[in-house]
Amino acid sequence: MTTLTLCTPSSSSSSSSHLSCCISSSTTEDVRLGSPLLRRQFVFYTNWRKGRRGRGASCGISCSAEARTVVIGLAADSGCGKSTFMRRLTSVFGGAAEPPRGGNPESNTLLSDTTTVICLDDYHLLDREGRKEEGVTALDPRANNFDLMYEQVKALKAGVAVEKPIYNHVTGLLDPPELILPPNLLFIEGLHPMFDPRVRDLLDFSIYLDISDEVKFAWKTQRDVEERGHSLESIQASIEARKPDFDAYVDPQKQYADVVIEVLPTQLIPGDNERKVLRVRMVMKEGVKYFNPVYLFDEGSSVSWIPCGRKLSCSYPGIKFFYGPDTYFSHEVSALEMDGQFDRLDELMYVESHLNNLSTKYYGEATEQMLKHGDFPGSNNGTGLFQTIIGLKIRELYECIVAEKSVTPLEAAKVF
Amino acid sequence: MTTLTLCTPSSSSSSSSHLSCCISSSTTEDVRLGSPLLRRQFVFYTNWRKGRRGRGASCGISCSAEARTVVIGLAADSGCGKSTFMRRLTSVFGGAAEPPRGGNPESNTLLSDTTTVICLDDYHLLDREGRKEEGVTALDPRANNFDLMYEQVKALKAGVAVEKPIYNHVTGLLDPPELILPPNLLFIEGLHPMFDPRVRDLLDFSIYLDISDEVKFAWKTQRDVEERGHSLESIQASIEARKPDFDAYVDPQKQYADVVIEVLPTQLIPGDNERKVLRVRMVMKEGVKYFNPVYLFDEGSSVSWIPCGRKLSCSYPGIKFFYGPDTYFSHEVSALEMDGQFDRLDELMYVESHLNNLSTKYYGEATEQMLKHGDFPGSNNGTGLFQTIIGLKIRELYECIVAEKSVTPLEAAKVF
Numbered sequence: 100m101t102t103l104t105l106c107t108p109s110s111s112s113s114s115s116s117h118l119s120c121c122i123s124s125s126t127t128e129d130v131r132l133g134s135p136l137l138r139r140q141f142v143f144y145t146n147w148r149k150g151r152r153g154r155g156a157s158c159g160i161s162c163s164a165e166a167r168t169v170v171i172g173l174a175a176d177s178g179c180g181k182s183t184f185m186r187r188l189t190s191v192f193g194g195a196a197e198p199p200r201g202g203n204p205e206s207n208t209l210l211s212d213t214t215t216v217i218c219l220d221d222y223h224l225l226d227r228e229g230r231k232e233e234g235v236t237a238l239d240p241r242a243n244n245f246d247l248m249y250e251q252v253k254a255l256k257a258g259v260a261v262e263k264p265i266y267n268h269v270t271g272l273l274d275p276p277e278l279i280l281p282p283n284l285l286f287i288e289g290l291h292p293m294f295d296p297r298v299r300d301l302l303d304f305s306i307y308l309d310i311s312d313e314v315k316f317a318w319k320t321q322r323d324v325e326e327r328g329h330s331l332e333s334i335q336a337s338i339e340a341r342k343p344d345f346d347a348y349v350d351p352q353k354q355y356a357d358v359v360i361e362v363l364p365t366q367l368i369p370g371d372n373e374r375k376v377l378r379v380r381m382v383m384k385e386g387v388k389y390f391n392p393v394y395l396f397d398e399g400s401s402v403s404w405i406p407c408g409r410k411l412s413c414s415y416p417g418i419k420f421f422y423g424p425d426t427y428f429s430h431e432v433s434a435l436e437m438d439g440q441f442d443r444l445d446e447l448m449y450v451e452s453h454l455n456n457l458s459t460k461y462y463g464e465a466t467e468q469m470l471k472h473g474d475f476p477g478s479n480n481g482t483g484l485f486q487t488i489i490g491l492k493i494r495e496l497y498e499c500i501v502a503e504k505s506v507t508p509l510e511a512a513k514v515f
Numbered sequence: 516m517t518t519l520t521l522c523t524p525s526s527s528s529s530s531s532s533h534l535s536c537c538i539s540s541s542t543t544e545d546v547r548l549g550s551p552l553l554r555r556q557f558v559f560y561t562n563w564r565k566g567r568r569g570r571g572a573s574c575g576i577s578c579s580a581e582a583r584t585v586v587i588g589l590a591a592d593s594g595c596g597k598s599t600f601m602r603r604l605t606s607v608f609g610g611a612a613e614p615p616r617g618g619n620p621e622s623n624t625l626l627s628d629t630t631t632v633i634c635l636d637d638y639h640l641l642d643r644e645g646r647k648e649e650g651v652t653a654l655d656p657r658a659n660n661f662d663l664m665y666e667q668v669k670a671l672k673a674g675v676a677v678e679k680p681i682y683n684h685v686t687g688l689l690d691p692p693e694l695i696l697p698p699n700l701l702f703i704e705g706l707h708p709m710f711d712p713r714v715r716d717l718l719d720f721s722i723y724l725d726i727s728d729e730v731k732f733a734w735k736t737q738r739d740v741e742e743r744g745h746s747l748e749s750i751q752a753s754i755e756a757r758k759p760d761f762d763a764y765v766d767p768q769k770q771y772a773d774v775v776i777e778v779l780p781t782q783l784i785p786g787d788n789e790r791k792v793l794r795v796r797m798v799m800k801e802g803v804k805y806f807n808p809v810y811l812f813d814e815g816s817s818v819s820w821i822p823c824g825r826k827l828s829c830s831y832p833g834i835k836f837f838y839g840p841d842t843y844f845s846h847e848v849s850a851l852e853m854d855g856q857f858d859r860l861d862e863l864m865y866v867e868s869h870l871n872n873l874s875t876k877y878y879g880e881a882t883e884q885m886l887k888h889g890d891f892p893g894s895n896n897g898t899g900l901f902q903t904i905i906g907l908k909i910r911e912l913y914e915c916i917v918a919e920k921s922v923t924p925l926e927a928a929k930v931f
Contacts, residue, residue: 396812401824
């Protein structure tokens with residue numbers, strides 16, 4: 100049952116100051132593997148973002164049709180650097196992404212002036228205890244509320260605010276919802292942004308972060324053994340336990356992604372087991388509107404490039420790039436690969452100067468973005484570089500969508 | 516014993532119409548592994564090339580000092596495409612290179628308006644019979660007259676005409692000499708252009724054509740079995756018999772070359788034995804005055820490039836380039852490698868458009884040169900491409916040397 104009423108938002112977890120009107124919607128949820136689990140009330144708000152178009156506030160169907168939120172999906176396993184990725188992406192749009200002020204301290208949301216990042220763990224249908232009882236992992240679709248995910252992402256995309264649940268990672272419980280206002284850019288990150296076809300269709304751009312098993316193990320080892328005192332065996336067991344569901348429900352989403360970032364063992368150090376030097380491969384789908392894949396030297400041909408040489412000296416094991424056309428799940432793609440790591444600023448600048456279609460606004464912007472977050476993990480390798488590049492590409496995509504929306508009414512007017 | 520007298524050339528094998536004065540020199544030669552073999556008279560002519568500098572004819576020390584012949588050496592084994600190489604090189608300077616008109620039909624010399632190619636076989640000290648008697652091959656320095664080679668190349672370089680012997684490849688005998696006038700560019704090609712340090716020092720630029728054993732065998736097989744009806748065993752035996760002297764006296768010259776062209780088996784066809792598709796590698800010495808090595812995309816880094824892809828379609832096995840810095844006999848070098856072959860004109864144009872430092876005078880000149888000699892062997896692979904490029908590089912080198920000579924007297928005048 101759904102009721103729509105006009106309302107004014109009062110929650111403190113607002114991501115926008117441009118709210119002028121809203122629609123409240125209350126629904127009764129009753130899903131848990133067929134048995135009652137959650138009773139949730141959620142609210143939809145309609146938000147007219149005057150800041151985006153420079154127009155005065157107004158409310159109606161036209162506002163959501165003309166100035167919708169651009170939605171980006173990021174899929175990846177937990178503990179694989181999604182939050183670093185998100186901070187890099189939102190940074191390109193200016194301002195730091197912070198948790199909502201004054202709200203639930205365990206909120207998983209990140210807000211900046213123009214962007215909102217929501218974590219799809221918030222759409223867990225089952226809390227930790229519930230998953231245990233039902234014998235399902237968080238990776239299992241049955242533990243997640245795709246109907247609500249779809250409804251709320253659709254609402255936000257249409258410019259309608261929502262009251263989104265919060266999954267508390269500390270307690271493992273579902274906390275009371277927080278208000279999410281429709282931002283200019285909505286990032287949805289988590290295990291299943293492309294799992295449900297309805298949600299997938301709402302995405303203007305999608306990214307899959309594909310960490311190879313070897314690197315995933317090394318990363319989890321570093322975090323859980325060195326920082327949390329777990330044993331190697333328990334980490335291995337936890338990875339193994341997750342693997343069937345991961346392979347069944349998370350991994351297949353990569354076929355739908357517009358960009359996949361693969362994080363692989365280096366090929367520069369024979370027999371490397373440290374996994375500190377990484378080979379990172381960015382697989383970019385061809386033919387995606389407003390997304391022109393990055394290339395090296397000659398678009399559409401295959402190039403491998405070791406920039407370290409006569410003009411640029413690098414320390415062991417150096418840096419190696421590869422670029423070329425490929426196919427990925429029968430899609431035509433371009434792949435850009437970086438093996439190795441940057442030691443010095445001039446290496447990064449040199450590399451930036453030879454990459455094309457970076458969607459920077461000025462020479463050196465990618466390097467500047469990388470330096471701004473030099474303390475983030477992966478700042479000296481392909482993960483940081485490609486995340487930064489994807490941020491720049493998304494900014495361009497966003498600006499194109501906005502420009503298209505600005506042009507369309509005028510173009511349409513010519514018809515009459 | 517040497518006598519110098521002024522003279523006027525009368526021989527028909529003249530390479531230049533700009534001759535205005537000459538010096539005749541007659542010498543008694545007496546060398547043959549310590550025993551008397553040849554008694555040769557040779558003549559030096561001084562040639563003032565008014566065409567080169569646009570000045571009127573004059574004669575004296577100044578003419579040879581100001582307008583010397585630029586000398587290029589090409590070393591390679593016999594039957595390895597030296598004459599095709601020479602035709603390509605001289606073609607860049609305009610006009611066809613032809614044997615001297617009206618002279619000995621077995622002359623090994625090629626003349627064009629500005630270039631002269633002399634074959635160093637003409638400096639054989641021992642004729643075929645003599646070599647048999649002495650038990651030496653033509654590859655053995657003792658079968659060659661390096662003193663005469665040095666004296667005559669030095670004379671030509673200084674603008675003095677010479678009477679050069681002719682080795683008759685048909686009879687295996689030494690025929691009466693032919694007059695060689697100092698050209699703008701003198702190419703000396705043969706087994707030993709860089710063997711004698713005195714001759715080597717006279718070279719303004721040097722090239723070594725390095726055919727791998729596998730390819731050499733395939734080429735000789737094709738020529739001697741298919742065209743001359745020899746047996747495979749006899750070809751193998753002949754190659755084996757030449758190998759020790761080749762390795763001892765010819766091969767070591769490559770360390771002195773400014774450019775080495777290596778002709779190698781393809782790596783594109785696993786287990787290829789046909790040797791029809793070739794991998795050709797051009798090793799270019801760094802720091803050679805007026806010679807800037809060709810590069811691909813980014814000077815001084817390492818790049819491999821498969822141009823065949825989304826923009827350019829190629830038939831099997833495609834084309835693959837490699838470029839990068841390297842060392843060669845402890846010299847710093849740049850290497851450019853092409854594996855595979857061109858099937859169509861657009862492939863060649865595409866490749867030309869991505870090579871840098873080609874020393875062309877206009878866009879497409881390298882392709883034009885290749886097409887001009889489309890019927891020459893190697894026109895569809897790296898041998899033809901790199902020979903053409905070397906021709907363009909030598910033209911630039913020649914023009915720089917001439918420009919330097921033009922500038923030097925003015926620069927010198929400023930001192931006073």
